[in-house]
Amino acid sequence: xxxxxxxxxxxxxxxxxxxxxxxxxxxxxxxxxxxxxxxxxxxxxxxxxxxxxxxxxxxxxxxxxxxxxxxxxxxxxxxxxxxxxxxxxxxxxxxxxxxxxxxxxxxxxxxxxxxxxxxxxxxxxxxxxxxxxxxxxxxxxxxxxxxxxxxxxxxxxxxxxxxxxxxxxxxxxxxxxxxxxxxxxxxxxxxxxxxxxxxxxxxxxxxxxxxxxxxxxxxxxxxxxxxxxxxxxxxxxxxxxxxxxxxxxxxxxxxxxxxxxxxxxxxxxxxxxxxxxxxxxxxxxxxxxxxxxxxxxxxxxxxxxxxxxxxxxxxxxxxxxxxxxxxxxxxxxxxxxxxxxxxxxxxxxxxxxxxxxxxxxxxxxxxxxxxxxxxxxxxxxxxxxxxxxxxxxxxxxxxxxxxxxxxxxxxxxxxxxxxxxxxxxxxxxxxxxxxxxxxxxxxxxxxxxxxxxxxxxxxxxxxxxxxxxxxxxxxxxxxxxxxxxxxxxxxxxxxxxxxxxxxxxxxxxxxxxxxxxxxxxxxxxxxxxxxxxxxxxxxxxxxxxxxxxxxxxxxxxxxxxxxxxxxxxxxxxxxxxxxxxxxxxxxxxxxxxxxxxxxxxxxxxxxxx
Amino acid sequence: xxxxxxxxxxxxxxxxxxxxxxxxxxxxxxxxxxxxxxxxxxxxxxxxxxxxxxxxxxxxxxxxxxxxxxxxxxxxxxxxxxxxxxxxxxxxxxxxxxxxxxxxxxxxxxxxxxxxxxxxxxxxxxxxxxxxxxxxxxxxxxxxxxxxxxxxxxxxxxxxxxxxxxxxxxxxxxxxxxxxx
Numbered sequence: 001x002x003x004x005x006x007x008x009x010x011x012x013x014x015x016x017x018x019x020x021x022x023x024x025x026x027x028x029x030x031x032x033x034x035x036x037x038x039x040x041x042x043x044x045x046x047x048x049x050x051x052x053x054x055x056x057x058x059x060x061x062x063x064x065x066x067x068x069x070x071x072x073x074x075x076x077x078x079x080x081x082x083x084x085x086x087x088x089x090x091x092x093x094x095x096x097x098x099x100x101x102x103x104x105x106x107x108x109x110x111x112x113x114x115x116x117x118x119x120x121x122x123x124x125x126x127x128x129x130x131x132x133x134x135x136x137x138x139x140x141x142x143x144x145x146x147x148x149x150x151x152x153x154x155x156x157x158x159x160x161x162x163x164x165x166x167x168x169x170x171x172x173x174x175x176x177x178x179x180x181x182x183x184x185x186x187x188x189x190x191x192x193x194x195x196x197x198x199x200x201x202x203x204x205x206x207x208x209x210x211x212x213x214x215x216x217x218x219x220x221x222x223x224x225x226x227x228x229x230x231x232x233x234x235x236x237x238x239x240x241x242x243x244x245x246x247x248x249x250x251x252x253x254x255x256x257x258x259x260x261x262x263x264x265x266x267x268x269x270x271x272x273x274x275x276x277x278x279x280x281x282x283x284x285x286x287x288x289x290x291x292x293x294x295x296x297x298x299x300x301x302x303x304x305x306x307x308x309x310x311x312x313x314x315x316x317x318x319x320x321x322x323x324x325x326x327x328x329x330x331x332x333x334x335x336x337x338x339x340x341x342x343x344x345x346x347x348x349x350x351x352x353x354x355x356x357x358x359x360x361x362x363x364x365x366x367x368x369x370x371x372x373x374x375x376x377x378x379x380x381x382x383x384x385x386x387x388x389x390x391x392x393x394x395x396x397x398x399x400x401x402x403x404x405x406x407x408x409x410x411x412x413x414x415x416x417x418x419x420x421x422x423x424x425x426x427x428x429x430x431x432x433x434x435x436x437x438x439x440x441x442x443x444x445x446x447x448x449x450x451x452x453x454x455x456x457x458x459x460x461x462x463x464x465x466x467x468x469x470x471x472x473x474x475x476x477x478x479x480x481x482x483x484x485x486x487x488x489x490x491x492x493x494x495x496x497x498x499x500x501x502x503x504x505x506x507x508x509x510x511x512x513x514x515x516x517x518x519x520x521x522x523x524x525x526x527x528x529x530x531x532x533x534x535x536x537x538x539x540x541x542x543x544x545x546x547x548x549x550x551x552x553x554x555x556x557x558x559x560x561x562x563x564x565x566x567x568x569x570x571x572x573x574x575x576x577x578x579x580x581x582x583x584x585x586x587x588x589x590x591x592x593x594x595x596x597x598x599x600x601x602x603x604x605x606x607x608x609x
Numbered sequence: 610x611x612x613x614x615x616x617x618x619x620x621x622x623x624x625x626x627x628x629x630x631x632x633x634x635x636x637x638x639x640x641x642x643x644x645x646x647x648x649x650x651x652x653x654x655x656x657x658x659x660x661x662x663x664x665x666x667x668x669x670x671x672x673x674x675x676x677x678x679x680x681x682x683x684x685x686x687x688x689x690x691x692x693x694x695x696x697x698x699x700x701x702x703x704x705x706x707x708x709x710x711x712x713x714x715x716x717x718x719x720x721x722x723x724x725x726x727x728x729x730x731x732x733x734x735x736x737x738x739x740x741x742x743x744x745x746x747x748x749x750x751x752x753x754x755x756x757x758x759x760x761x762x763x764x765x766x767x768x769x770x771x772x773x774x775x776x777x778x779x780x781x782x783x784x785x786x787x788x789x790x
C-alpha cells in the first residue's frame with residue numbers, strides 16, 4: 001500500500017475527528033482528492049474509523065457521486081430525465097460522446113474527462129443541463145456541448161465555462177452560476193422581497209409551546225409532498241424523551257421536476273436558516289443540519305458564508321439573540337447523489353454517515369431520529385413558511401389556500417410550456433389556472449408531484465392543487481400533444497429502478513417487473529395478464545415496500561391506467577393458444593445457435609415464434 | 610362420467626416437486642380414484658393423449674425443448690399451474706442468467722475444475738436441444754393460471770391444491786403450508 005495514500009486518508013479521517021458517523025464526509029473528501037475511493041483507501045478508512053470494511057465499501061457503492069474506479073479530473077454528469085429528454089438530451093449526449101470519443105460511464109484515455117448520466121439535478125426549467133464537477137451548465141445543445149469539451153481540453157476549469165450569471169444571488173461572488181431563477185410570479189408569502197428579519201426575535205419572545213401553537217394555528221403542512229402537519233410533528237419531537245434534539249432541513253430536492261427549494265436557498269437562505277432556528281427553539285434542539293443534495297454543491301460556499309454571518313450577528317451559536325437558555329447552531333451535510341435520501345429516514349441514515357437506507361417505522365424520527373435523538377425533518381419551503389408566519393402572523397399566512405391546505409405553494413413548472421419556472425400560488429388553484437399561467441393550455445397530460453405523483457389529463461384540469469386533491473411537493477411537468485405518454489411512464493419507471501436502494505424486494509424487483517411490462521405494452525406484445533399484473537404488483541408494492549420510494553414507484557403505471565386507459569388498449573389481445581406474445585423463441589436461442597453453429601429446431605406448429 | 614385427467618412435467622427442475630407429489634403417501638390411492646394420469650414422468654407417457662383438466666409444471670424453461678413441452682401443456686390443459694419456485698421464478702437454474710451462455714458452457718465442459726474433456730469440445734448434437742439465452746419462468750413463455758410456491762411445495766400443499774382445483778373451490782392454504790423460513 002502506498003504510504004502516501006495511507007497518510008493522506010488518515011489525515012482526512014482525523015480532520016473529521018475519526019468519527020464513524022462522518023463516514024460520508026470522509027468518503028467525499030477522499031473522492032475529491034483522489035477522484036475515487038479506491039480499495040486501498042477503503043482499507044485505511046475502515047481501519048481508522050473502526051468500521052467493518054463492508055460498511056465503507058457499501059457506502060461507496062451506494063452513492064452515485066462516489067466511485068471505486070478512478071474518475072477523470074473533470075466529470076460531466078449529464079442530467080437524464082424526462083424533461084431533459086424532451087429538450088434534446090439525446091443530441092447533447094451524442095455531441096459529448098463524439099467530441100470526447102467515449103461512451104457514457106467512460107473516462108477519456110488521458111484520464112481527464114469522465115462522462116456520466118445522472119438523475120434530475122433540479123434544472124428542469126432550463127434543460128438540458130449538466131453538472132461539470134460542481135458547476136452547473138444549462139440550456140445545452142449539441143453545439144454548446146462540443147464547445148464545452150473543446151474549452152475543457154484547453155483549461156480544465158469548469159468555472160471558466162460560465163460566462164454570464166443568472167439573476168439575483170446566482171451572480172453572488174460565492175456562487176457565480178449561470179443558473180436562472182425563472183421566478184415567474186412575485187410571490188404572496190414566500191417569494192416576497194420585503195424581509196423584515198424579525199421572525200426569530202418574535203419567536204424567541206414567545207415560549208416554545210406558543211411558537212408551536214402559532215404554527216398549528218396557521219395550519220402549516222409539510223411542503224415536501226406528504227403534507228404532515230408541521231406543528232404536530234414539532235409537538236411530538238418536543239415531547240419525546242431525550243436530552244438532545246435535532247432539527248434537519250431536507251434540502252435533498254430530488255423529485256424530478258422540482259427546483260423550488262433551489263430558489264429559496266439561492267435567494268432567501270436567511271428565511272430557511274431562521275425557520276430552522278425557530279424550529280430548534282420550538283422543539284428544544286441545539287443542533288440543526290441542512291442536508292444539501294450534492295447536485296446543489298455550487299451553493300455550499302454561499303450558504304456556509306450566510307451561516308457564518310448569522311453566527312457573527314448572534315443569530316446562531318451560544319445564547320441566540322442573547323436568549324439565556326437557547327443555544328443553536330447549524331451544519332451543512334452534503335449528500336452524494338441518491339434520490340432515496342429525500343425520504344426522511346434515509347436522509348437521517350445519510351446524515352449519520354451511512355448508506356442512505358430507509359429505516360423501519362416505528363420508531364418515528366420524532367422519537368428516535370438522528371443518532372437516536374428525537375428529530376424533526378422539515379422541508380426547505382416549510383421552514384420558510386415558519387419564518388413568514390412568525391413575521392406576518394398566522395392569519396396573514398392562512399388567509400391563502402383552502403381549509404385543509406393553508407397558505408401558498410411553490411410550484412416548479414417544466415416541460416412543454418412557454419414559461420417554465422417557479423410560481424407561488426395559493427393552495428386551491430386549479431390546474432387549468434396553472435396551465436394558463438405557464439402557457440401550456442394545449443397540454444395533453446400533466447404530471448403532478450413528479451414521478452411519484454400522478455399523471456392527469458384534461459378532464460382533471462379543474463381539480464385543485466392542494467393536499468386533498470392534487471398533492472404535489474412542487475413538481476408540475478406538462479406534456480404537449482406531440483408526446484408519447486408511455487415513453488414518459490417508461491422513463492419514470494427507469495428512474496425508480498435506478499434509484500431503488502435495493503433493500504426490500506417489493507421495490508427492488510417490482511420496479512424492474514413493472515418496467516418490463518410497460519416495455520411489452522410499448523412493443524405491442526402485451527396481454528390482459530399484464531394489466532392484471534400491473535394492478536397486483538402496484539398493490540403489493542404500495543403495501544409491502546419499506547419506504548415511500550417503493551410505495552409510490554407504481555404510480556406512473558397506476559395513474560395512467562386510471563386516467564389514460566387508452567394507452568393500454570392494445571393489451572386486450574390474447575394469443576389463441578395461450579402462448580405469451582412477448583416470448584420470442586427464435587430470439588432466445590440466438591446465442592446457443594451461434595455457439596453450436598446450427599439453427600433452432602422448429603417447435604410445434606407455432607414454432608419459431 | 611370419465612375422470613378428469615391430469616398431466617405433469619418437470620422442465621428445468623430437479624424433480625423435487627414430483628418427489629413432493631409422491632410424498633402424499635397413501636393418499637396417492639385416493640388421487641388415482643379422483644383422476645387419470647396423462648403425460649407425466651410418473652407413468653412415462655411421452656405426449657398428452659387427450660384434453661386434460663390440470664397441467665402441473667415443475668421447473669422453468671431453459672432450452673427449446675422445455676418451450677415445446679410447456680406449449681403442448683398449454684394447448685391441452687384447461688388449467689396450468691406453476692409448481693414450485695423454478696417454474697414460478699426460474700429458481701436456482703436462473704442463476705446462470707447472470708453469466709453469458711458461452712461462459713456457462715465453457716465452465717461446464719472445458720474449464721471447470723472437475724472436468725475431464727481432452728477433446729475440449731462442447732457437446733453439440735442435433736438431438737441436444739439448444740439452450741435459451743436465459744432461464745425463463747413458466748408464465749413468461751405461456752399463460753399460467755396459478756402459482757404454487759415452495760421449494761418444493763409440501764405434499765400437503767400439493768394435495769390441497771389439486772383437490773381444490775378438482776372441486777373448483779377456492780384454495781385457502783393454512784399459514785404453515787406457505788411459510789418458508
